[in-house]
Every structure is written in C-alpha cells, then in structure tokens.
Amino acid sequence: MGHILILMLAPFAFATGAYVFSGLLGPMSADVGVSVAAAAQLQTAFTIACAVGGPLLAIATARLDRRKLLLGVLVFLAVANALSALTQGFGMLMGVRIAAGFIGALTLPVASAMAVMLVAPERRAVALAAILAGNSLAFLVGIPVGSFIGASFGWASSFWFAAALCLGVAILILVRIPATDAPPRPPKDAMRTALRWPLTGLMGVTLLAFTATFSTVGLIGPVVTASTGLTGAAIGWMQALIGIGSIFGLAVGARLASSAERPLPMLVAGILVTQVIFGYAILFPAPGPVGVAMIGVAIAVGAACLFACAPVIQTRLGAGAGPSATIAFAFNGSMIFLGQGLGTAIGGAATSLLGLWSVGVSGAVVAVFGVLLATRNLTISGSSRV
Numbered sequence: 001m002g003h004i005l006i007l008m009l010a011p012f013a014f015a016t017g018a019y020v021f022s023g024l025l026g027p028m029s030a031d032v033g034v035s036v037a038a039a040a041q042l043q044t045a046f047t048i049a050c051a052v053g054g055p056l057l058a059i060a061t062a063r064l065d066r067r068k069l070l071l072g073v074l075v076f077l078a079v080a081n082a083l084s085a086l087t088q089g090f091g092m093l094m095g096v097r098i099a100a101g102f103i104g105a106l107t108l109p110v111a112s113a114m115a116v117m118l119v120a121p122e123r124r125a126v127a128l129a130a131i132l133a134g135n136s137l138a139f140l141v142g143i144p145v146g147s148f149i150g151a152s153f154g155w156a157s158s159f160w161f162a163a164a165l166c167l168g169v170a171i172l173i174l175v176r177i178p179a180t181d182a183p184p185r186p187p188k189d190a191m192r193t194a195l196r197w198p199l200t201g202l203m204g205v206t207l208l209a210f211t212a213t214f215s216t217v218g219l220i221g222p223v224v225t226a227s228t229g230l231t232g233a234a235i236g237w238m239q240a241l242i243g244i245g246s247i248f249g250l251a252v253g254a255r256l257a258s259s260a261e262r263p264l265p266m267l268v269a270g271i272l273v274t275q276v277i278f279g280y281a282i283l284f285p286a287p288g289p290v291g292v293a294m295i296g297v298a299i300a301v302g303a304a305c306l307f308a309c310a311p312v313i314q315t316r317l318g319a320g321a322g323p324s325a326t327i328a329f330a331f332n333g334s335m336i337f338l339g340q341g342l343g344t345a346i347g348g349a350a351t352s353l354l355g356l357w358s359v360g361v362s363g364a365v366v367a368v369f370g371v372l373l374a375t376r377n378l379t380i381s382g383s384s385r386v
Contacts, residue, residue, distance in 0.1 A: 003118050004130045006176050007111045010070060011134030013169040014107040016142030017081045017100070017162035018046055023147035023221045023235040024155040031155065032090040036222060037348040039090075042097050043218055044345045049101030050337030057106050058330030059191075066117070067179055070110045074170035076103050078163045085159035105337060108132075109330040114177075116318065116325065124318065129254035129311040136250060136307060140243020147236035190324040194331055199320050201373060202313045203335045205264055208370030210339025211346065212271050213306050215363035216278045217242065217299075218344030219351065226356050227281040227295045241296050245303030252304070253311035264312065264374035270305035272367035274298040279360025 021028055022043065029039035061069055080100035087093045108131070115127040142165065150158030216223050224230050224238045256263050277298040285291050313332065321328035343363070350358040 003177055004115050004127050006172055007115055007118075008130050008134040008137070009169045009172065010074060010111045011108050011131060012137045012142060013074065013134075013162070013166045014077060014104050015135045015138035016146060016165055017077055017159070018050075018104070019043065019138070019143050020146035020158045020162045021150065021155055022143065022218070023239055024150045024158060025219070025221050027150075028155045032088065032093065034090050036219075037352050040219055040344055040348045042094060044341045044348070045094055046097045046101035047337040047339075047341030047344070049098045050105035051334040051341065052105075053102035054105035054109060054330045054334040054337065055327070057103070058109050058327055061106065062326065065179070066110055066114045067173070067177060069106065070114065071170050071174055073103060073106050073110070074166050074173070076100075077107075078166035078170065080104075081159045081163035081166060085156040085163065101337070105330075105333065108135075108333045108336075109326055112314070112329045113326045125257045125311060125315045126254055128314045128318070129250045129257075132307065132310045132314065133247060133250050136243050136246035136303075138243070139246060139303070140240050144236035144240045144243075147239060151236070190327050193324040194321050194328040199317055199328060201376065202316055203332050205268065205309065205370060205374050206313055206332055207335040207339045207342075208366055208373060209268055209271055209306055209309055210336050211343040212268075212275055212363040212367035212370060213302055214340045214343025215347040215350070215366065216275065216343075216359045217302075218340065219347045219356070219359060220299075222351075222356055223278065223282065223359060224295060227278070227285050228292045229285070230292070238296065238299060241299040242303045245300035246307035248300075249304035249307035249309075250311060253308035256308065257311045257315040264309060265371050267305045267309050268367060268370040268374050271302055272364055272371060274302035274305070275360045275363035275367055277360070278363065279357055282357040282360065 025036050025039045029036045032039070077100060080096055080103075083096045084093060084100070087096055111134070112128055112131050115131050116124055119127045142162075146158040146161045149161050150156075220239060220242075221235050224235050228238075230238065277294065281291065281295050281298065286294055314329065317328040317332055318325045343366070346362050346366070347359040350362045
C-alpha cells in the first residue's frame with residue numbers, strides 16, 4: 001500500500017489548493033474589492049471548470065502514460081497556485097482559478113486509475129477509498145494549515161503553501177512511483193458504457209450529495225462565524241472536522257462497498273439532517289460551547305455521510321463500467337466538482353436573496369432529491385449491491 005499512500009497525496013494537494021482560501025473569504029474579498037458572495041464564486045468557477053475538464057481531458061488523454069500525465073498536472077497546479085498568490089485583480093484571479101480547475105480535474109481519475117493498476121482486484125475498493133482519502137486529508141490537514149498560514153501572513157500566502165505542496169508531491173511521485181503499463185485502448189462504446197443506467201443514477205447521487213453539502217461548506221467561514229462567533233484561525237480548526245468526519249466516512253464506505261448493505265439513501269438522509277442543523281444554528285445561535293458543539297457535530301457527521309457514499313459509488317462504477325472505468329471515474333469526479341460548484345453557487349445566491357440562514361435550507365432541499373434518487377437507483381438496479 002506504500003505506492004497507494006503516495007498517490008493519495010495527489011488529490012490531497014489538489015483539494016488543498018482548491019479550498020485553501022475558503023476560510024479567508026472575508027479578507028480576500030476586501031483586498032480584491034468584491035463582496036464575500038462574489039469571492040465565493042471563485043470556488044464555483046473552479047469546480048465547474050473541473051466538471052467540464054475532467055471528462056473531456058480523460059478522453060483526450062486516454063492513451064497517455066498515467067504517471068507522466070499526473071506529474072504534468074501537479075506541476076501545472078503548482079504554477080497556477082503561485083499565480084493565484086501573485087494576482088491581485090479579481091478578473092485575473094478568476095481566470096487562473098478556472099484554468100487550474102480545468103487541468104487539475106485529471107488528478108482524481110488518473111490517480112484512481114493508477115491505484116487500480118497497482119493492486120490486486122480484491123484490494124481495489126480499499127485502494128480507491130485510500131485515493132479518495134486524499135480529499136479528506138486536505139480538509140483535515142492541508143486546508144486548516146493553509147487557513148492558519150493565510151490568517152497569519154495574508155490570504156496570498158495560503159496559495160504559496162498550496163503551490164509548494166503540489167510541487168513537493170510531484171517530486172515524491174517522480175522518485176517513488178514506478179512507471180505503469182500503458183493503459184488499454186478504450187472500447188469504441190466506452191462513452192455509452194460509462195453513461196448507462198444505473199451508473200448515471202449513481203453519478204446523480206454523487207452530484208446531489210455534494211451540492212447539498214457545499215451549499216454550506218462552500219461558505220464555511222461565514223457559516224461558522226454566524227453560528228458560533230469564531231473567526232480567524234479558529235475557523236481552520238472547525239474545517240479540520242470535515243477531514244475527521246470524511247476519513248471516518250471513507251472507512252465505513254469501504255466496508256459497505258463490498259457488503260450486501262444498501263446504504264446510499266440513509267447516508268444522503270444524514271446529509272439532509274445536518275443541513276437542517278446548519279440552518280437552525282445560524283437562525284438561533286446557541287451561546288458558547290453549546291453552539292460550537294452543535295455546528296461541529298453537523299460538520300463532522302455531514303462529511304462522514306458524504307464521504308461514506310464515495311467508495312460505494314466508485315466501486316460500483318468500476319465494476320459496472322469495466323474497461324471504461326477511467327471514463328466513468330472521470331464523469332463521477334465531474335459530478336463531485338460540479339456539485340461543489342453548484343452548492344457554493346446556491347449557497348451564495350441564497351445568502352444574497354434571503355440571508356446566510358438560508359444556506360442550510362437550500363442544502364436540505366437538494367438533499368431531499370438526493371434521497372429520492374438514491375432510492376430510485378436501488379429499485380431500478382434490483383439486486384445490484386449499492
């Protein structure tokens with residue numbers, strides 16, 4: 001598993017760079033001369049660019065060496081994060097983030113494909129969960145550390161941290177990960193195979209689960225401040241709860257992926273409950289430790305439910321898509337990024353129209369549709385173990 005753990009650092013570096021400024025929206029928006037809601041759209045643009053770039057680039061690069069491709073993506077991300085630190089204008093910053101999202105979208109599917117190639121078939125669910133854990137590790141360590149650095153030395157320093165991280169991981173992969181066999185040529189009907197039911201239903205669950213969660217997580221700084229009164233570096237500690245919850249969720253999801261359980265409706269229902277808690281905590285903030293505990297539990301449990309879905313869905317996609325698995329992973333990754341972008345956009349729009357309290361309500365409404373789709377998917381797939 002040593003090689004898998006190193007590959008896990010690729011999505012760790014990518015996700016850290018994607019969200020390292022999420023707890024610094026206030027000072028960033030003041031410096032670039034836009035509102036907090038407008039600054040949050042940097043994440044929306046980034047993740048939508050990921051959603052578009054992932055499938056397109058996965059198809060275009062299907063025959064390229066996986067290791068060289070991953071190295072190239074990480075070096076590009078290092079440069080993009082450095083440019084984000086140097087750029088002061090909002091328009092230029094938006095352009096850099098879009099480019100970083102479009103190219104960086106390859107990180108997760110390429111790392112996942114390499115992990116599948118490096119382990120025996122019976123270990124693939126665990127390997128895929130480990131790769132996904134890179135995102136969790138970002139919320140547990142990378143993003144809070146970046147938020148602390150940004151709070152101490154200015155928001156631009158958080159991007160310098162992300163740039164150094166991407167470059168360091170690229171060097172580690174270059175030194176420690178062996179070259180892999182050339183990927184097999186995708187079958188002629190690869191796209192159709194990857195986009196057939198129930199695989200599209202599973203991707204839809206991914207989309208709705210992430211959209212619901214990021215209606216609040218995409219605005220985590222303002223949400224934590226409004227519900228608990230915490231500011232600055234303390235927000236980073238609350239962000240770490242996302243990582244703690246998601247790592248626990250991945251461990252649970254890896255076990256459920258190979259069991260006869262059908263957990264998706266219950267897991268998405270857990271996201272629904274936590275979104276309701278967010279809305280309540282903002283509307284009726286509890287004093288002191290009680291308020292901190294309430295929002296902390298909502299963050300951790302919501303992340304656990306969200307990331308427990310991931311190994312279940314990824315394993316089913318890999319089994320159902322066969323030789324088209326890389327493309328299926330790319331489309332599912334696209335749903336992850338699109339959900340993050342849509343969730344942040346919905347949260348920002350709800351904040352502008354109704355106030356910050358409405359982000360939890362918006363997330364809960366989306367989660368309702370997620371529960372319905374998860375149930376429908378189980379019904380259609382019959383005996384499929386999802």
